[in-house]
Amino acid sequence: MNDVAVVIPARYRSSRYPAKPLAPLVGATGVAKPLIQRSWECARAVVDADAIWVATDDERIADAVRSFGGQVVMTSEDCANGTERCADALDRLGTMPEILVNLQGDAPLTPAHVVTALVDALRRDDAVAMTTPALRCARSTYAHLVADQAQGRVGGTTVVFGADHRALYFSKRVIPHLPPAAAQAEFPPVHLHLGVYAYRPEALRRYMALGISQLEELEGLEQLRFLAGGVPVGVVPFDPIAWDAIELNNPTDVAPIEAILKSRGIA
Template identity: 85%
Template sequence: MTGVAVIIPARYKSSRYPAKPLAPLVGATSIAKPLIQRSWECATTIADPASIWVATDDERIADAVRAFGGQVVMTAESCANGTERCADAIARLGIEPEIVVNLQGDAPLTPAHVVTALVDALRATPDVAMTTPAIRCAQSTYAHLVADQVQGRVGGTTVVFGGDRRALYFSKRVIPHLPPDAAALPFPPVHLHLGVYAYRPDALRRYVALGVSEIEQLEGLEQLRFLAGGVAVGVVPFEPIDWDAIELNNPTDVGPIEAILKSRGIA
């Protein structure tokens, strides 16, 4: 993808899962690799390694990235979330790509075609600040989200959007509420939001200028800052993909992700 820079924000001090970027994940060859390396390898299916950077403020993560040959940009500890970290990374690198892709470091199963579609959609819709994917849940994914919610864990994020494919709301709760018959469908009408965004550099600067919003703080979802500020967010919907695109949000997600890595033959 020409004109595209991929930034992978990574922080060490996660309240839910400290040191998460360094958590080992075993793939098809029984070799353990840290999460940040698997996220980097996912990014290399999308873009040339020369246009991929891990953005972090922690030397332990930076050392791990350098050990497997990745590029690092050190960012400020004050970055409140991955989008702010992307903005800081671009400023520190001194680059002005056409589009910046934020591939979050806990989403190593993100399909390459999803990212390509985000970039294409952003280029086609100059009136939106960013684009992000919404994938129709398979029953197994929906059950995983509901189980996390019942147990009081924060699992994946869901999104609802209008007919114009503009986001209405994102939540760490499972939305919309489904009656039993809809919840029992093989593909319930719930859309999982994957942790990947495509922005123009100007949108990143605008995001920082907006400042933190209340709903962003309450939900703990960075993308809500755009909605709170009245900025349009484009949603690119996808039918269910042929494997569960689970993000590593909790230690309990390690087993399911490793199972997918092995079933897909990912080393």
């Protein structure tokens, strides 16, 4: 993976959870670490530390990253989303890895093998602009998504894709709709989209050239810009893993994430 770099986009302002990258998460040893550090440690399981950059426009986040020895690239305040921030970071760094991985800063439970599989899939398929994971939901994950939806919260993003593993749509709603019998299955046929992408540098340039799409604005999902522009997105499906890969989207997600960190022995 020497030709792979990881960028973790992080912003301070968030309508659902302001200052989220600095939110403390307590692990198995009882030590609290900010979310951005746990995301950095997640990336560290895949590539060397000198290939990881936190991209932010906020000095508070930058100071937190430097305090645990991470690298920072300061990006524009005008970046509309994490993909734009990755494109901006790539321009500012001046480096041109074969593949750039965007590990969202709110997905500290992303398994390392998922990132590796995305990179491998992108190398095999020149036709897609990027690859991204779809994790088959366990019943507990599905229940978490549905409960958040019922309360008017966004608990995660779901994705549907075709037999060719090309994305059809991403949504902050739980898709597809399930009849009661399917919803009660041990593994309901719903795929959770994990917040990680693998791109080639030219895909980021193409993304910036497309401009913001209506679907992207309505759903608040950056990856929909590719689909709205007719650019194929490769989906790499995974069977359920041994833990719920919950993203930190709301303050109510802190407790279940901490419980998973402790159960997995993550310091």
